[in-house]
């Protein structure tokens with residue numbers, strides 16, 4: 001038997017199913033699944049993704065078997081529909097739809113009403129006795145074919161689509177607002193003008209032969225796999241480019257046959273908030289893309305969603321269809337066990353489903369849906385945890401506008417207009433009117449708000465570069481809303497009051513003018529658009545947890561957040577600690593669920609108030625005695641800091657690193673600053689200059705820093721150890737448990753650690769005796785240079801714990817300085833020499849390989865060695881996963897990453913559980 005390239009669906013049965021996404025694409029596989037579920041789907045067939053691969057490998061040719069298989073399927077479809085493709089009396093019309101394995105909404109091309117020509121249009125007209133309808137289909141088809149297959153597009157970024165331009169002219173001539181108000185004669189004229197336009201610009205005649213149309217459209221769909229916007233989309237979303245798209249050929253159903261027809265899109269739950277309510281939009285007497293294209297602002301699907309009493313929801317206009325759709329909604333939501341994004345069309349009072357896929361959602365919604373579905377018994381806790389993208393969690397913490405500043409803005413009449421609240425959050429930026437400008441401005445470091453009539457897939461890079469997106473047209477399911485939501489952008493759509501003039505780079509609302517470069521503030525939670533900049537404040541979750549300004553019982557978001565993170569804590573094995581230097585930071589981290597401090601950078605405390613004076617005095621001292629005198633001034637201050645932290649941590653481990661940075665960082669370098677300091681410190685300018693000079697290093701990152709400081713100046717380590725131990729003893733006497741972990745940085749040789757450990761132990765013994773208190777302290781080291789990792793077995797004889805300093809370890813393993821990497825890193829990433837920035841995401845092979853060695857060797861010496869990570873990577877999900885796999889005890893990250901790390905750690909545990 002020949003290889004099967006074509007999969008049929010229709011009449012309640014399909015060759016494929018939802019599992020076959022790689023072969024049939026997401027759209028084709030789900031259409032097959034819906035067919036098998038008995039949901040009404042127009043019949044048709046899917047050409048597999050294998051053909052796409054073949055097409056690109058064979059100079060845009062198809063395997064010889066394909067033609068026959070397509071013709072057979074087409075015949076079967078004709079029989080099922082009782083119509084014939086190209087028949088002038090009873091024509092079968094089809095759509096030709098793209099659909100890859102990973103959904104790429106709107107990125108590739110689709111052609112509707114294919115099979116129409118000058119003859120078949122007459123057949124359609126006779127059959128339906130509706131000239132207007134027949135020519136409405138035909139003009140749409142010619143425009144889509146001209147755009148998608150023949151490639152007739154706008155030439156300049158400020159230009160309108162050439163087909164739209166003509167139809168707009170017609171609307172103006174008739175003085176009507178919508179295409180649906182144009183009479184049949186105009187639509188007929190449109191067809192001819194479109195054909196002429198195609199001939200003039202593309203030097204081809206619009207093909208009349210349906211078979212030629214079909215193969216043209218099939219080729220265009222395969223070709224669209226590699227169009228620039230599809231490539232850009234795949235890059236942004238990390239979708240592999242070698243899978244290819246499938247092509248779906250499906251009998252047309254018509255939503256544009258009159259007032260008892262329509263088309264719509266919906267979500268089985270609200271994609272912005274996650275609420276379990278049916279959410280969607282529809283248009284009466286419309287076809288396909290009309291709803292998402294934002295040509296008319298669609299109407300809400302049900303009463304619950306209505307904001308304007310003058311619009312009519314589907315629930316009101318077609319109650320029976322609405323009830324049927326509600327049932328389909330529940331079936332799909334439960335069958336797929338996830339929120340679905342659906343497309344439907346109503347033809348003469350009959351409902352047809354055209355698509356279902358897992359819907360894109362905001363971080364808020366993702367969270368809420370996961371939690372609700374566990375409560376509803378649809379999914380397990382593990383599944384819920386795996387569904388929330390840890391990075392999306394940050395959306396819950398995203399700022400909102402300061403309500404008082406907003407009220408004031410309203411009073412000052414800064415409220416420009418109101419649209420639909422498609423992407424929650426607050427954004428402020430300067431207005432640009434097209435995507436390339438957004439990209440360009442953002443590159444210069446400007447914050448921009450992208451304002452468009454509607455967005456299209458071409459705009460995604462510009463959308464990505466913007467703080468917020470504002471459109472004049474389109475609904476909650478428009479392209480802007482969909483993509484904005486997925487990117488987590490603040491987004492307001494369907495703001496009808498805006499009159500945008502692309503060419504003049506400005507927009508008008510009544511008599512107000514907003515020009516390119518003006519400031520705009522978008523409230524994506526309410527849909528309000530303000531001129532000017534409005535200050536922001538913390539989100540609801542933060543208001544409960546951190547500011548304690550909101551009652552937890554009043555915040556559903558907070559409760560959902562706590563519940564999901566509670567489940568995460570139940571199943572993760574990794575501890576989640578934080579990097580924090582001050583009691584207030586520590587409190588934030590604790591509120592987020594931190595279980596310890598993995599890194600306190602003592603030098604950060606040196607810059608507080610007038611401490612820097614004592615630090616400088618210490619640096620400038622000529623001898624040990626002088627240094628000791630200066631250090632004695634620092635001692636009580638450091639001690640107070642540590643006491644503050646110990647009190648807040650109440651017995652949780654606190655890892656304190658001894659002084660790490662090179663000393664020159666504490667001295668000024670500019671002449672006039674040196675002058676000033678010399679006067680203040682009563683030293684000679686020349687002497688100060690000489691000191692600065694002597695501390696100068698060619699490569700400070702590899703210079704006199706880390707434990708090398710403490711070895712040359714043991715009194716520094718001694719002072720710090722004393723401050724830590726006295727603080728510990730005093731707090732313990734107050735009745736609060738303490739667990740200090742003293743961490744020596746940049747150790748590459750066991751002797752370095754031995755040296756510093758002795759200093760610490762001597763001081764500790766003395767302090768504990770003096771206070772008559774025993775404190776359970778530990779001494780450990782950072783592993784952040786390769787020799788440290790490679791000799792971890794020796795180092796573990798002295799160290800009671802390890803903490804991977806993966807920032808320095810990445811620098812030293814790669815042999816690059818992070819401060820200088822900016823000169824070549826962007827080129828490396830562009831040229832794909834590196835897939836990602838190793839300072840953001842842990843290099844698991846190189847740096848990680850060394851970590852694995854260190855873990856193994858360290859634990860060979862000391863089986864109960866506690867090991868963590870305190871580099872930036874400790875809060876990055878893929879790095880957290882790696883830390884889980886190599887058996888670390890905890891990750892430590894900045895306070896605001898703690899929730900992300902808790903979830904990532906849970907996912908890591910679930911992943912490894914599912915593997916074995």
Ligand code: ADP
Pocket residue numbers: 042094095096097098105106107108110112250251252253254287288289343344345354355
């Ligand atoms: P996209 O992937 O961009 O969503 P689709 O293939 O889903 O493109 O098609 C675009 C629009 O055309 C959708 O609104 C869809 O519902 C509509 N459409 C596609 N096929 C048909 C059909 N056979 N009958 C009626 N409408 C259709």
Ligand code: MG
Pocket residue numbers: 343355
């Ligand atoms: Mg679609």
Ligand code: MG
Pocket residue numbers: 745746784805807808
């Ligand atoms: Mg370091």
